[in-house]
Each structure stands twice: as C-alpha cells, then as structure tokens.
Amino acid sequence: MPVTPDQQAEIDALRSQPRPTLRAVSEGAERHLYTAHPVLDHGFVRLVDYMGDDAAICQAARVSYGRGTKSVQNDEGLIRYLMRHWHSTPFEMCEIKLHVKLPVFVARQWIRHRTANVNEYSARYSILDREFYIPDPSQLAAQSTINNQGRGQALTPDESARVLEILKGDAAQTYDHYAEMISEEGPDGAAKQGLARELARMNLPANIYTQWYWKVDLHNLFHFLRLRADAHAQYEIRVYADAICEIVKDWVPAAYGAFADYRLGGAVLSAKGLECLKRMLAGEAVTQETSGMSKGEWREFEGVLG
Amino acid sequence: MPVTPDQQAEIDALRSQPRPTLRAVSEGAERHLYTAHPVLDHGFVRLVDYMGDDAAICQAARVSYGRGTKSVQNDEGLIRYLMRHWHSTPFEMCEIKLHVKLPVFVARQWIRHRTANVNEYSARYSILDREFYIPDPSQLAAQSTINNQGRGQALTPDESARVLEILKGDAAQTYDHYAEMISEEGPDGAAKQGLARELARMNLPANIYTQWYWKVDLHNLFHFLRLRADAHAQYEIRVYADAICEIVKDWVPAAYGAFADYRLGGAVLSAKGLECLKRMLAGEAVTQETSGMSKGEWREFEGVLG
C-alpha cells in the first residue's frame, strides 16, 4: 500500500485548500497536485509543485511583459517551432517538483541525470521502512541474447518461483537484521546501544524503497523522458517515466505534444542512413551489404523504417 | 522611463486576475508579482513567477507528504540549521523567475553564473531599443589604487562632464548608425536592402540595455547575491542584487534571514586568521609582522574585525 491513512489525510488537507495566486496556473496540473500515482508494487509519483504553463514558454521566448499573444494556436505553433529547432531555453522556463517513492536500484539510474535538484530521505538520520520491490512474475526474464544489458525471454514458472522465493526471503532477513542492529532493546528486552543508522543501512539490498523530492526544468525533464520512457530503458524506471508523461501531458499539453511528435515518436538517422534512404526513394533495393552500415546499424535502421 | 503605458497595461492586466491554486503560495511574493522595480536609469527587475516558500524548504528537507510541522518557529530553526551546515539541496527546492532589463556589460558579468536558465531578447530577430545606461555623475570615479579591478576616488566635475559628453554622444551616434544600417528606406526615401540585424548589432556599445528572463533556484540565487550584493562587486550589478534581495526577503523571510546572518553578514576566517584570533583572545597583541599573514591578508583580517 503506497500511502498510509495519515499520509492520505495530509494529502487531502493540501488538496482542500485552494488559495488565490497571480501566477500562471495550469488547470491540468492542478488536478494532479499531491495525488500519489501508484508505480510498481509500493512506489508512486506525486506532483508537489509546478512553475509555468504552455503560455509561459512563449512568454519567455518573446521576453514579453504580459501573456503575449492571446491565441492558443499561435502559442502552439511557436512551441513546435522552438522544439523543432532545438531552442531549449524557453522550455527551461517551466519547472516541476515531484515526490517519488522508488527502489534504490532505480534511484541509482535516475540520479545519473544531474541537471535536477534532489532531496532524498536520509538513512543516516531516519529509519527506512520495510518495503521492498518484488517483481511481478510476468517481469522475470533471462539476460537478453541480443542486447547485452537488457532482458530477453520470460523465465519458466519454476525459475520464477525460485527467484521470488530468494528475493522475498533475503529482503525479510536483511531487514530483520537491520532492525535488530539499530534496536536499542536486546532480544531479552534488556537495553543495548544499537548500531548507528548510517552503518546499519549497508545491510539493506537494492530493492528496498527510498523516497525523494525531485525538481527539474521541462527541457531536462524531456531529456530524461526521452531516454527513460524508451523501449531500451529498464522496465522498472520506464514505468516511472510513463507515469510522469501522463502528468506532463496535462500540465503543458502543447509542449508535450511537440515532444511526442519530434522526440518520442521521431527518429535520428545517420549520414549513412540518410544516403540509403535517398537511394531507396529513388527505387534502389538497398541491403545491409550495399548499405555501408554494420549489422547492428542496419538492424536499427530497419527498425526505424518499420 | 522603464515601462511604457502598453507594458504597464499588460502588467496591470496580469495583476488583476487572481486564480485559485493548490500550490504553496507566498503572500510576500504575490505582492511583488509583475511589478517593475526600477534599477539604474532605464533598468528594472520584475518577479514573473516563483515556486515554493519557507515551508516548502522544510517539506523537502523532511521528504514529507504534507506541510510537515505547523509551527513557524520549528521551520525557522530547521532552515537556520540547514543554512549553517551547508545543506544546500532543500534551498534548491525553491525557484524564482525574473524579468530583468539591464545594460549589456552588466549582463556579461551576470551570465557567468551558469546554474540558471536564461532567455535573452534576441538582437538577431528583433531591433534593440534606443536606451543606454548613462551613469549618474556621482558614480563616475577613477581606477582604484588599492583594488586593481575597482573604482576609487570620484572624478572632478570637469572630467565627469567630459565622460558624460562622450558616453551620450557615442551612444546617440552608434544607435543612429545602427538604425540607418538596418533601415529598408534610404535617406532619400528610396527602398534599400537594410543590413541583417545579426550584423548591425555589432556597432552598439556595451551600455545599451538588453532584457532577459532569468530563472534560478534559491540556493544558486543566494550564491549570486553573496557575490554580487557585496561591496567588491561593481556598483552597476550590485544595485540589481540589492533589488532582488528586497524581493527574496518578502518571498522566503526565514531563509533570507538565515542567509543574511550566516552569509551576507558573516565572514570567512583562514586557518592563520583563526590562530591569530585565539592569540588575541588570550591577550596577545598581534601585528601583521607576527601574524604570519601577508599585508593584503592582514588588511582584510582587520576589516573583518572592524
């Protein structure tokens, strides 16, 4: 259960108190505020704050005093132009703050995106909760034989069962030991010192959940989403990226639309790929052998052309 | 006059339309929104948007679901603790967006603070306005004889008058020539091509005004303010920093208070300085000769101790 009744009460309290503001307001974003969107078995993504909307992107691009144009069409056209021509700074003028609960091994991938602000729950200061990511059996798969860093065929039911038995057993045992080490009460009820939290945490495996506040501008968020909402990203981070896409779509619909068209749904062709394409459009039957590409390049080129 | 009637009408329109939001609202910041605070002869600083408030700093530090504590005292104590112990990430959870009009030579210093988002008025796309910074006579001073990169004694009235004559004359002439070069109408009224704006702008001096949207998080803003609201900063950028300080003070009063106490009003002592201080507190009369410091270090050390 991702959110306790107390936490839900705090969320409800925040959602019940609209206040007047003169700032840009996105109705779509307001609907998401504070609500925890579940991800994986115990994780979530919550929108905590946002700055700006589609119009704010245009206002910044125009360095204008007011809202600039009143026309939504004009704004959308400008946003698409900016996205197409890699004008990134207007998109940086929007900012989003998320509260995310996620397994540690996902957090370790996520943090590699450096152009963001992060405040993580401190396991030096606080005690971590007993919550571990245990994959759904449908997600258990063997090492891929094509992609050296991905997963391939689904595991047999027997292997899956054994994996889940291990993950659950080790999570329970390491957490029990963590709790025992930091406890100031011995098994016999007598007082003991209890190991410092900054040390005890080292016994916890990478599927334990952590939490953080993560704040990022829209340009860098799009960069994150392009890499992590992609089929090559590990499933466990992709579902977070997908959940964030749903929020962004409602927050800045025009910018998200341009992103979906020009980045997520688009493709990059190499100079060799472009050359082949021109030959194909001129009627030539190009093969890997005559393409000048390596096998890997050709396979990916075919993938782009469907 | 920093803002035209049309621009003022746009500002007034934005200020007249409060809308409900569920986000954190800072009453102090709302009062500033969109208003142009004049700086120098034609410049200004305008608050265009903000994210977060004092409570949001604490909420992020605690990675909490709601507002966390209801006690303003607790929040202030936490904020002071975070500032004192260089916990910078909670301050990064607040963000501010400013519209600034400033001379180009000030913009060139300002932009060296890289951890910010900037959208500048494009002189490739648009025509720059005929507005130049002409210093107040009280600001005209000779090169400092102590600080190799500052100003010292005030200029004589005669020298001042000559400087102002030059600055005004060259501004007028270079702008006239700029306008002539880009004009698509010749002096005789006949059509001409007009030089591309991206080229014509090169004739304009560094005291012409430009404008930008500048967005930065509170931690990096404090870093900017510590360096630029400082007595060693050039006057023409310091007045912008001072104007921003007034806005920040109203937006996040507790965080600004901690910043003023621990950074702006504080001082850094070297290991040698600390050593001398201990000797002085023990009753010894320390001089530059017995301090182990260079003359420059000693002068600055004496400056700190008043």
Added chain:
Amino acid sequence: MPVTPDQQAEIDALRSQPRPTLRAVSEGAERHLYTAHPVLDHGFVRLVDYMGDDAAICQAARVSYGRGTKSVQNDEGLIRYLMRHWHSTPFEMCEIKLHVKLPVFVARQWIRHRTANVNEYSARYSILDREFYIPDPSQLAAQSTINNQGRGQALTPDESARVLEILKGDAAQTYDHYAEMISEEGPDGAAKQGLARELARMNLPANIYTQWYWKVDLHNLFHFLRLRADAHAQYEIRVYADAICEIVKDWVPAAYGAFADYRLGGAVLSAKGLECLKRMLAGEAVTQETSGMSKGEWREFEGVLG
C-alpha cells in the same frame, strides 16, 4: 595580425619543450598545441591542453584498469555504439582547453553554452586592445525574408561600402574615446584622474575583440559543435566551430568520425515525417497537403531528403 612577435615567442618556447608523461597522449592533438589557428580578421583558436584520447573513452566505458583492448577496430566499434545509443558519459571523460580570441557579440552567443569553464580577459582589470571585427564585404547581407533571425541576399556594393564606413568609423571613434577616458594624461599633457576601466569599457561596441580560456568535455563540445557548426548558426560563430572541428578530428579521430556520421551529417525525423516516409517507400506520392505537416515542417522535411 592575430599574434604579436612576443606572443609568438612564448608559443614557440612552449612548443620546443617536450616532457615525459605517463598519461594518454594523442599525437594528433600534440601537433596543434599552442598554435593559433586564425579565425575572422583578428581572432584565433589555440589548443592549450587536452585530457584523454579515443582509447580513454573506451577505457572509461569499460571501467578498466589498463588500456583495455589493444585493437583500434574494437575501440572504434565501441565508440560508434556509444554515440548511436546516446551513452554520453564516456565522451565526458575527454576534456579540451582552448584559448580563443573572438568579437564580443560572438562571445555573447558562445557563453550560452553553460556546461563549460571560462576565464575571460577582464576589462575591469586590464585595458582592451584596439581590435575590432570588420566583416569582409562578402559577408554583408540583408535580413533574411525566410528565416527571421538570419541573413539573406548580399548587400549591393554601395550599401556594403556605407556599412563598412560606419563600422570602421564608429570603432575608431569609440576606442579613441575609451582611451581618452581612462588616460591619466590630459590632451595638454597635464595629469588627470582617468575613468575606472570597469566604467570606460561601456563605450566599446560589440565587435571589439575579447579573449578567453574555454574548457569543456567532449560530450558537451559535440553538442556545441552540432549547434554552431550548423548552417543555421550565425557565420561569425560557425567559423570558430569549424576551426575547432579540425582540431577535434585530429585529437580523437574515431569519436569525431562517429559524431560526423551520427550527428553532424544525420537528421532527426518527427513522428509525422517517419509516417510520410513509410508511405513514400510504399510508393505513395505524398504532398504537403496530404502529409499532415505545416508548410515549414514540410519544407524542412524536403530539405532532409535532398
């Protein structure tokens, strides 16, 4: 003349003293070290230092103890794979330091690339040289009628002549006035105070030359080069990007080759563009009207397909 005899002597001295090192050495980069490659009328690009080579990219990608593979082919294959799949961190493991002399208006575009280290010649501390960028007549053009921020048709000889007359005249006059303002000697030879340099510089136009040390990692350099060695970039910055490309090509030939194929020579297609392409490859005659694209998008799409 970009480099004085004294400066050339300093460069020659540095080039005459090879010293032993255990670090990775790039023969191609060594050939460029310290030499000033002329750009525009008075500018240059000089390689001052570099870290890493093609093998260092692979060594970092493999987190290896030694050089990793001895095979240059393997390294090149890995580098192409990394570039194709947007693995940017191994390219960040190479670093380059350049000394650049460039007009101020070019410096203002350049500095918008924030992920770099910069040390600029200080006009608060030092006196700027009397060197201005005066375009070659062949570069003088009218505002583009298609691209709102570029240049189009060449100016007529008459208009060109007038532009050059203005640029030269105003450069000379504003510099004379700059020199007069800071001078500590009056026109009559009597002592005067002289205006502080930090103020006097405001009279100088944007085509005056400045200098800086610029240090950047290879990933961010490629990003800079993709945007600035592009046909849409302003000519005056593109020639610097082109000069840097020549250095990088010799420094890390495999990485540069992958960059040239996958980024510089490649193209990005939108989701709509991909859809059209598939229809065209299937034999359909697609037009702008049936493409679902705007006129601007269609024009750019046709541009990609040649």
Added chain:
Amino acid sequence: MPVTPDQQAEIDALRSQPRPTLRAVSEGAERHLYTAHPVLDHGFVRLVDYMGDDAAICQAARVSYGRGTKSVQNDEGLIRYLMRHWHSTPFEMCEIKLHVKLPVFVARQWIRHRTANVNEYSARYSILDREFYIPDPSQLAAQSTINNQGRGQALTPDESARVLEILKGDAAQTYDHYAEMISEEGPDGAAKQGLARELARMNLPANIYTQWYWKVDLHNLFHFLRLRADAHAQYEIRVYADAICEIVKDWVPAAYGAFADYRLGGAVLSAKGLECLKRMLAGEAVTQETSGMSKGEWREFEGVLG
C-alpha cells in the same frame, strides 16, 4: 586484496611507458598515476589522468599566451589571492580523473555532487564481484545522541561481534543467491535460463563494492573535499576524501596549500558570531545567554574558537 595480479600487470605496463608531451606536466601527479591507493578493506583511489598544474591556474587567470610569470612565488601569491576572493574559474581550469572502488552506500553519497563526470561499472551489463565492505570493529558505533545523523560511542565487543556476524552472513548469503539467480547452470548441472543481471542485482546489499571513473575540475573537487574531508562527514566517505587530498597536494601544491589555509582549516562566522567576537576582543565576557545565539550555534561558535 584490492587489485589482482592481472590488474597490477596492466597498471605496471602503463607506468612503464613515458611518452613526450608538450602539455603542462606536474611531476607530483606523475608519481601517483595509475597506482591504486588502498581505502577501506577492498576499495582504492587511482589517479588515471590530470590536466594542468599550479602554473596553469595562473595562466588561465591571466589569459596569457605562454606560461606567464616564471616566478613560483608570484604564482603562489596569485593563487592565494584568487582563493581568498572566491575567484573560482581559474581553479576550474585544472581537471582530474580518478578510478575509484567504493561501497555502494558511499557511492550514493558521493554522486550527490553533480558537477562531475561519472562512468560506473554497469551491473546491467556485467557481473559484480563478491566483495563487501565489512567495517573494522573499531568503526562500529552507536547512533550519536548529539548529532542526529552521525555515530557516537563505540559498541561493546558483544554488540560488535553480533553486527559483524550479521553483515558477513547476509553478504555471503545474498551474493550466493545473486550468483544462483544469474547462473545458467542449475544445482544439478542442468542448463537453466538465468535471471537478467539488471534484475538479479537488486538482491545485493549496499555494502557491496562498485567502481567508477570520476572526473572533476579542481574547484568542484575542493568543494567536495571541504564537505567530505570534514569531521561531520561519514567515516567511510571521509577516508576517500583524505586519500584524494594526498594526491591533490602533490599535483597542485600551491592551490592545495591555499585551500588548506582558507577552506579546510578556516571557519565561517555568522553576523552574530562576529558581533560576539568584537565584544570579546573588547574585553567583555560573552555567554550563550548574552550572545543572541541558540544553544547549537553557541556550541559550534565555541568549537571554532577552540
């Protein structure tokens, strides 16, 4: 044992092949190159590459063509001036690349310093080694009663023994299970699929060792060292910071000296602290009650004054 014979052979090979270069060479850094300095029980820090030396800092600050001054004293004076007045950009002109082996929970603290380049060993692609950090008994301590995020009194021998038993046992068991899950051979010797590495790694605890290449400029490295070579930093990251200090001291002795004096050995006083100090120097006996400081502030103030 931190380095295998094969790895040592690779290191020796690299150390045996000096090559000529025209770049700045630091003799002190050359002595460290490639050698693994042991840290904790299985970790290390190795200098893999460096850019620049003390003279390069001055050369950049002066934006000079050659080495600038020949005088080491002048250079040291300039470096101390730059450090004292927070001129950070010249220090950014030096860069260092380290290969580090470290426990995952240390890596998670370390990575929060975002202004650096990182290439970590990929547990999606490769199999992690069976190496865990097991603290020396002398390092096992209880949660601090003063500092909520540190450690206090040493554990009793009994509690220590139990902690070590847990850490060793869980490390062994979770690694055995990790190996079993990814194995393509069942316990009976029959072929099985083997769980994908990107999933199996989630069973491994935070004291397992990882490795990365870490590249950072000198300014940002000093910032890291100030926070992590500090008494408040967790012991397990502080020993890495200490090891890096030893390398930096030899690489750029003047810059390190200025850093040690002005940052590491110095102290920051608040406005209130400065005020108290002036009263104390004037002979007044100031107490916490009359200081205007909180108890925590006063305790830290007394700490600074010894």
